[in-house]
Amino acid sequence: MKIYRYPKREEWTEITERPYIDTEELTATVKAILNDIKEGGDGALRKYEEKFDHVRLDSIEVSQSEIDDAVNHIPAELHRALVSAHHNIAAFHEAQKISCPKVVTQPGVTCWQKCVPIEKVGLYIPGGTAPLFSTVLMLATPAKIARCRDIVLCTPPGRDGKVNPAILAAASIAGVSRIFKAGGTQAIGCMAYGTESIPKVYKIFGPGNRYVMAAKQIVSIKDAAIDMPAGPSEVCVIADENSNPEFIAADLLSQAEHGTDSQVMLITSSEKTLDLTREQIETQLNALPRKDIAAQTLVNSKLILVDNLDEAIELSNMYAPEHLIIATDNYDELAAKVVNAGSVFLGKYACESAGDYASGTNHTLPTHGYAVAYSGVNLDSFMRKITFQHITEEGIANIGRTVEVMAENEMLFAHKNAMTVRINNLKQD
Incomplete structure (x- = not known):
């Protein structure tokens, strides 16, 4: 432990620095794995699961019988705890729903937003030394409340080829659509690109080690959105x-x-x-x-x-x-x-x-x-807001000249003309 007693303000920058991580070699490794997944699909996933998670996968997707067996065999006290936690998480995130009223910015000009769920989301749940079944509830619960159509979960299997039963039970309670046996960088690649078994998603959520975090940031450039860098x-x-x-x-x-x-x-x-x-x-x-x-x-x-x-x-x-x-x-x-x-x-x-x-x-x-x-992740993380507007003849009369002047001064004359033709049409009427 490092102890600082009454540090001067010029020392604060050093105090608040995080441990340095050299990411150059890490990024190269991650990119290579992602490229393999993109090109090789399920075959590449199986290769990396054997290499990193030390398991030969017979099946990539978790079956309903595996989920049912997990739900039936986890300790009753743990199941009650999962249900209780899910209730509280759901209550907090349900309260985050917002209404988007229509706003009249000028007579004849009405604008509003529509909240739309992200249709396909991917959840990454670490396994390893601490299988984070709590994270299943934290991610799947708001995704379900947001009404995301497809909620896909990837998590590393054990050496026996099975997923931690508490993760499966939490996924069942929270309403996950499909669960796959995939860990680490390869799981992020599978959800970002899609494979024969694992569908491509539009946004990826979840924590992980530095390889997972690097993979998320790389795929976020053009293949899938992510919850946040971390x-x-x-x-x-x-x-x-x-x-x-x-x-x-x-x-x-x-x-x-x-x-x-x-x-x-x-x-x-x-x-x-x-x-x-x-x-x-x-x-x-x-x-x-x-x-x-x-x-x-x-x-x-x-x-x-x-x-x-x-x-x-x-x-x-x-x-x-x-x-x-x-x-x-x-x-x-x-x-x-x-x-x-x-x-x-x-x-x-x-x-x-x-x-x-x-x-x-x-x-x-x-x-x-x-x-x-x-x-942090919240209900809004699983939503998109699409804006709408409706403009009447009265609206054109009220904002038309403003649009023309601004477009002309930006030297975007086609923009100006799109408004001008409407103004002229009104004059003819």
Whole structure:
């Protein structure tokens, strides 16, 4: 852990930097795999599944019997938890539906928007050391509410050729259309280009390692839209002298166990809180099953002591964390000053884990500083807005000359003429 005590503002840029990742070699590898998938389809997918996931696939698509078997055999308590979380996620995203009223901008000129679902969406769900069945709910639930026609899910199978049963159960609960056994870069390529088995989609959602993220960004250039650029997961906690060090340490470690490239940060105005939190991290770390991963993550963690909480929120806004926990007494006051963050957790009981699983907010969020420009996944992520307008004769009379003047001054005379012929037609009448 790196400790900064009362850093000067000229040090803030260094403090808020993420670990450097050399992407040149990575990008070349990813492009090669994507090209293979584009050319070779299912055959290339099988080749890479054997190479990376160590499995020879008999079937690429998950059968209904496999889904039914998973739903029937996961622990009853887990099934109830999935249903409960789905209810909360659905309630929060249902409330995001908006109406698009018609607006009369001038007499005779009426404009409006129509919200239309993206017809084909692809969801990528990581497997590996932590199969993220919670992400299935976070992505498929709003996709279903948005009424996306086809909801395609790709996830890596185990060495037995089967998909984690909790992922299948979550997909069934949330209403996924079709599920395929495909992981990593090859899964992104399959959804972006389409294969004999896996349909091409229009937009790809979901987290993943740096290879998956690079693949998403490459295919987004011309083949499929993506939810957002993203990097390793991260959390920032703002604390004062009354914050609970045990809670803070638990929050930092919960993020640290995601992966060795994750990053955690504490910004506090209390030296005592910093020191006690550091002690708690050491104590709690030893009890974690994934302590080796968390310990490596902590190498890039930062504990920062600042003069006051105004400075803390300013530093946090500069960092633009994926997750921000404000565990101070005056969390409401500080919350009003947040301008850059993916998702914010207020008060000592609002742990990030709640948002990751069951409070209802979405956990697919901008990382690596992208929170300065991107929102997390929400209902709108699965929608398009098409604008409409209707103009009457009265409307032509009201805006016609404005259009002519602007078009003429941009030297787009055909644009001007499209309006002029209508104005002249009205004069003839």
